[in-house]
Amino acid sequence: MGKYVLKRILLAFFTTVIILSLTFILVKLLPFDRPIGGDQQQIAYFDKQYNLGYVYRFKLVKDAPVVEEYNAKYGEYLYRSPVERGSCFYYYKVPVMEQYVSWVKNVVTKWDWGYSKSFQPNVAASVIIMNRIWYSMRLNIISVIFSVPLGLLLGIWAALKKNTLTDHTISTMVMIFISVPSFVLICFVLRIFAYDLGWLPSTWPADTATTWTKIKGYIIPVFCLSFSSVCYYCRYTRAELCEVMESDYLLLARTKGLTRRQAIVRHALKNAMVPIFPSILGEFIGILGGSMILENLYGIPGIGKLFILSLNYKDYDILFVDMAIFTTISLLAGVVVDLSYGFIDPRIRMGAKK
Amino acid sequence: MMDKEIRFKPDSFELVQSNIRITDKKLETKPTTFFKDAFRRFCKNKSSIVAAFILAILILLTIFVPVLSPSNITNVNVTERMLAPKLFESGTGFWDGTRKMERVVYDTVNEVPAVSDRYSVAALKNALVKIKVDEEPTPVDMANQYGVGGLVVMATDAAVDGKDVYMTSKAVSFTSQGGYRLKIDMDDEEGVQGSLLGEYRVFLKGSDGTEIVVRDFSTDYSDIDFDISKALADAGKTSLNAQIVFDLKSSADAFRYILIGNVELTAESGKNGEQLDNVSFDDATKMVLVANKDSEAYWACSGRKGVHNSLIYYCDYTIDTYELVYGNADMVTYSATDIKRWIDAGWCEYDEKIGPESFVRLTDDCPIDEVVEQSVNSRTKKLNSVTGRGYNYRTMGYKTMPKFLLGTDASGFDLFKRSFAGLRTSLILGLCTAAFCFAFGLVWGAVSGYFGGNVDLFMERFCEILGGVPWIVVMTLAILHLGNNFFTFFLALCMTGWMATAHRTRTQFYRFKGREYVLASRTLGSSDLRLIFKHILPNSMGTIITGSVLMIPSTIYSEATLAYLNLGLQGVQSFGVMMSNNQQYLGLYPYLVIFPAVIMALMMVSFNLFGNGLRDAFNPSLKGSE
Numbered sequence: 001m002g003k004y005v006l007k008r009i010l011l012a013f014f015t016t017v018i019i020l021s022l023t024f025i026l027v028k029l030l031p032f033d034r035p036i037g038g039d040q041q042q043i044a045y046f047d048k049q050y051n052l053g054y055v056y057r058f059k060l061v062k063d064a065p066v067v068e069e070y071n072a073k074y075g076e077y078l079y080r081s082p083v084e085r086g087s088c089f090y091y092y093k094v095p096v097m098e099q100y101v102s103w104v105k106n107v108v109t110k111w112d113w114g115y116s117k118s119f120q121p122n123v124a125a126s127v128i129i130m131n132r133i134w135y136s137m138r139l140n141i142i143s144v145i146f147s148v149p150l151g152l153l154l155g156i157w158a159a160l161k162k163n164t165l166t167d168h169t170i171s172t173m174v175m176i177f178i179s180v181p182s183f184v185l186i187c188f189v190l191r192i193f194a195y196d197l198g199w200l201p202s203t204w205p206a207d208t209a210t211t212w213t214k215i216k217g218y219i220i221p222v223f224c225l226s227f228s229s230v231c232y233y234c235r236y237t238r239a240e241l242c243e244v245m246e247s248d249y250l251l252l253a254r255t256k257g258l259t260r261r262q263a264i265v266r267h268a269l270k271n272a273m274v275p276i277f278p279s280i281l282g283e284f285i286g287i288l289g290g291s292m293i294l295e296n297l298y299g300i301p302g303i304g305k306l307f308i309l310s311l312n313y314k315d316y317d318i319l320f321v322d323m324a325i326f327t328t329i330s331l332l333a334g335v336v337v338d339l340s341y342g343f344i345d346p347r348i349r350m351g352a353k354k
Numbered sequence: 355m356m357d358k359e360i361r362f363k364p365d366s367f368e369l370v371q372s373n374i375r376i377t378d379k380k381l382e383t384k385p386t387t388f389f390k391d392a393f394r395r396f397c398k399n400k401s402s403i404v405a406a407f408i409l410a411i412l413i414l415l416t417i418f419v420p421v422l423s424p425s426n427i428t429n430v431n432v433t434e435r436m437l438a439p440k441l442f443e444s445g446t447g448f449w450d451g452t453r454k455m456e457r458v459v460y461d462t463v464n465e466v467p468a469v470s471d472r473y474s475v476a477a478l479k480n481a482l483v484k485i486k487v488d489e490e491p492t493p494v495d496m497a498n499q500y501g502v503g504g505l506v507v508m509a510t511d512a513a514v515d516g517k518d519v520y521m522t523s524k525a526v527s528f529t530s531q532g533g534y535r536l537k538i539d540m541d542d543e544e545g546v547q548g549s550l551l552g553e554y555r556v557f558l559k560g561s562d563g564t565e566i567v568v569r570d571f572s573t574d575y576s577d578i579d580f581d582i583s584k585a586l587a588d589a590g591k592t593s594l595n596a597q598i599v600f601d602l603k604s605s606a607d608a609f610r611y612i613l614i615g616n617v618e619l620t621a622e623s624g625k626n627g628e629q630l631d632n633v634s635f636d637d638a639t640k641m642v643l644v645a646n647k648d649s650e651a652y653w654a655c656s657g658r659k660g661v662h663n664s665l666i667y668y669c670d671y672t673i674d675t676y677e678l679v680y681g682n683a684d685m686v687t688y689s690a691t692d693i694k695r696w697i698d699a700g701w702c703e704y705d706e707k708i709g710p711e712s713f714v715r716l717t718d719d720c721p722i723d724e725v726v727e728q729s730v731n732s733r734t735k736k737l738n739s740v741t742g743r744g745y746n747y748r749t750m751g752y753k754t755m756p757k758f759l760l761g762t763d764a765s766g767f768d769l770f771k772r773s774f775a776g777l778r779t780s781l782i783l784g785l786c787t788a789a790f791c792f793a794f795g796l797v798w799g800a801v802s803g804y805f806g807g808n809v810d811l812f813m814e815r816f817c818e819i820l821g822g823v824p825w826i827v828v829m830t831l832a833i834l835h836l837g838n839n840f841f842t843f844f845l846a847l848c849m850t851g852w853m854a855t856a857h858r859t860r861t862q863f864y865r866f867k868g869r870e871y872v873l874a875s876r877t878l879g880s881s882d883l884r885l886i887f888k889h890i891l892p893n894s895m896g897t898i899i900t901g902s903v904l905m906i907p908s909t910i911y912s913e914a915t916l917a918y919l920n921l922g923l924q925g926v927q928s929f930g931v932m933m934s935n936n937q938q939y940l941g942l943y944p945y946l947v948i949f950p951a952v953i954m955a956l957m958m959v960s961f962n963l964f965g966n967g968l969r970d971a972f973n974p975s976l977k978g979s980e
Contacts, residue, residue, distance in 0.1 A: 015822050026831045179958040181911050183918050184951040187940060195941050292826065293918050297937070308919050311830065323827045331822050
């Protein structure tokens with residue numbers, strides 16, 4: 001078992017490294033966009049980039065013939081600082097593969113993920129992410145707390161009342177709501193509860209709002225986030241439980257004298273949970289990520305919104321870090337789900353021991 | 355009961371098949387193929403049939419609506435923007451192109467809702483279906499052109515540090531004989547706009563420097579009735595050219611103000627009327643709004659001049675948006691070339707020498723119903739232009755009053771046509787993606803699953819790495835590198851999509867490749883290709899097809915999602931881009947979001963139900979079971 005776990009984690013780690021490397025190179029290949037702000041800010045930005053090894057810096061005399069030489073060698077310069085005492089700094093782009101090497105060095109030795117260019121100029125990416133990830137996390141934690149038990153309960157209820165009106169109603173609703181795209185759902189919820197009835201705020205309340213407004217501000221996003229996972233768990237639980245209910249061992253349990261309740265609680269639910277539980281763990285990993293659509297539509301300052309903001313600002317360093325987070329979360333969730341299968345399912349657990 | 359005895363004799367038996375050869379007989383039951391059986395089982399699933407039916411309608415609409423509908427969805431036409439959805443004739447009260455607006459400022463002068471900045475008053479009056487004006491006006495502390503009454507607030511300003519504030523009228527010539535009287539209504543309401551009442555005085559400031567005090571510095575806010583002529587006589591002057599001045603003392607601790615209701619300057623026997631009007635006012639709101647120095651009742655103020663309790667009437671109204679835009683145009687002027695063109699086309703008859711009476715409308719193409727007047731160049735005696743009355747839609751190039759089932763959006767595009775044109779792009783994108791992923795994933799999965807071993811291991815690792823990248827990252831990178839065009843979307847969606855098909859195919863191959871019939875065929879010497887395509891693939895086809903069909907809605911969803919992230923398709927009609935653009939009008943014009951959302955939701959639900967039906971129909975373990 002230990003060997004399996006180690007192998008799985010190592011494999012996921014290498015996958016992550018490869019994906020992040022590819023993403024980094026692809027992002028760095030994008031056309032360079034000058035940072036916004038005055039010369040002071042630009043110099044600060046470029047000097048930081050120089051220290052991190054992403055640009056070359058040369059002190060040259062303005063319009064000297066050697067500039068042409070450098071231009072021919074490294075491509076057009078990215079930025080030229082104002083002339084001071086007859087000379088100025090020229091900044092050139094480092095080839096992408098060399099930037100990659102610097103990046104690996106920076107991340108491994110200094111845990112330095114780069115700096116914002118235009119979104120929040122010269123603020124470290126890790127700081128920006130840390131400021132925002134908490135919003136996304138809080139929201140996701142609340143929605144997981146609501147959605148998982150609700151989904152499981154609905155699923156169990158539907159399975160126990162299989163082929164009755166209750167079951168059909170639940171299944172139909174789940175079918176419909178699982179098909180409706182999240183942005184459509186958000187539109188309707190916003191329209192009804194924020195505009196028509198006016199009960200809830202129509203955008204995310206500012207940090208200065210009253211506690212009561214803030215609490216009300218959580219309702220729509222939590223509801224929209226929970227919706228699809230409630231449907232998902234309900235459908236999954238129902239399917240699994242229905243299958244278990246028709247199995248031979250449950251029939252055996254009943255024939256040996258267990259009541260229906262005992263049989264369901266001790267045998268059916270336990271077995272049905274085997275494939276469901278890992279996905280719940282995966283969901284808990286997912287709380288780190290933000291829902292881009294929801295955060296964008298409701299104006300939540302989380303990391304999903306950051307993705308769009310950094311895109312709009314063409315702040316690709318921040319975009320890359322955000323992408324890295326989303327990639328890592330999804331891979332991590334995959335590993336946790338796979339491993340927990342091994343721990344929960346006795347068949348796999350015992351099988352691995354042999 | 356009596357026992358019956360039955361006796362058999364040898365000749366009562368007869369050999370049945372004595373002279374027939376016993377051979378294999380052809381089965382009399384109808385043979386059924388895998389797909390026929392699946393179809394039969396699919397037909398038993400009612401919800402899937404309904405879904406398939408809805409889907410078929412939607413697909414037919416996406417094919418035909420963009421081709422057949424004449425509406426414009428490419429050139430922005432602002433005049434036709436935001437028309438309400440119209441299915442029934444106007445006046446039915448439901449889905450009839452009318453829009454209900456609530457709490458809109460009411461224009462008391464023209465008796466229409468105060469939206470005439472975009473529409474003419476005549477057009478508004480013509481299009482109003484119902485209007486209900488609030489009986490109780492709402493007092494506001496803001497000078498609005500539709501407000502009436504209230505009190506003038508003359509207040510100290512932060513800019514006038516320590517100095518007195520003056521409010522000065524225009525100059526008027528007073529005489530001691532004219533019986534001039536000045537009446538000023540003052541008010542003493544406290545705490546207006548969070549300030550304090552101030553100490554003030556009122557005086558007449560003569561052009562020669564004389565000051566005649568009307569009320570000296572005081573905090574007396576009672577009304578003023580002052581006989582100017584008498585005061586002039588007392589001061590020993592026969593005439594004086596003077597301005598009326600309010601002087602408000604500033605205070606260091608807080609803003610100060612006084613409230614003036616109205617100013618009335620009268621003279622005996624209507625003398626000097628125009629000049630008096632230059633000073634008098636009885637509507638504080640109107641007075642505060644006068645910004646032009648030369649206008650009547652202009653008062654200059656060195657501090658802040660505001661209004662308190664200006665009354666605004668609000669109204670709820672229902673308006674026929676089509677009548678407003680396309681309806682009776684009151685007076686439209688057309689050039690002589692226009693009318694000549696109409697005459698040449700045989701739309702109307704007109705003789706410029708006779709004048710408007712000679713106008714005869716011949717066909718429906720003619721934009722105007724009657725000519726009201728004509729203008730002729732005084733020198734050349736040639737026709738300059740005619741002014742006529744008719745329907746706007748004719749001048750806009752329509753034969754009849756247009757009707758938009760789902761209304762129009764902010765660019766004046768027909769929402770119905772635009773939705774389906776966008777959906778067409780999405781569907782084409784979905785179909786292309788699904789087809790490519792189906793073909794590529796099938797081959798990949800078949801090779802991986804059939805050969806197993808190292809080949810499989812290598813291919814699986816590759817999929818794992820590529821599949822580990824979230825689709826949004828792949829899409830974003832592709833769009834940033836290649837631009838947001840159709841091809842990029844296709845490429846990126848394929849890149850993330852084919853792995854699902856490959857995985858599904860691989861699983862199926864693992865399941866079937868060890869079966870006896872495959873082994874039997876292999877012992878008979880079948881090649882790998884034959885085994886793959888003739889024996890294993892047909893059995894696993896159902897699941898793979900279902901997966902590929904369900905890829906279409908997920909593609910549509912992805913496209914729309916990207917549009918909401920400002921990465922939408924450009925250069926082609928896109929459903930997602932349309933929806934995300936309309937998102938901002940959710941509060942005011944909900945139909946712009948709700949109708950496309952309903953279409954989208956319907957499409958998704960149908961696709962999923964249809965896919966579920968397909969999956970059940972193709973499920974081999976359900977085969978034969980009813």
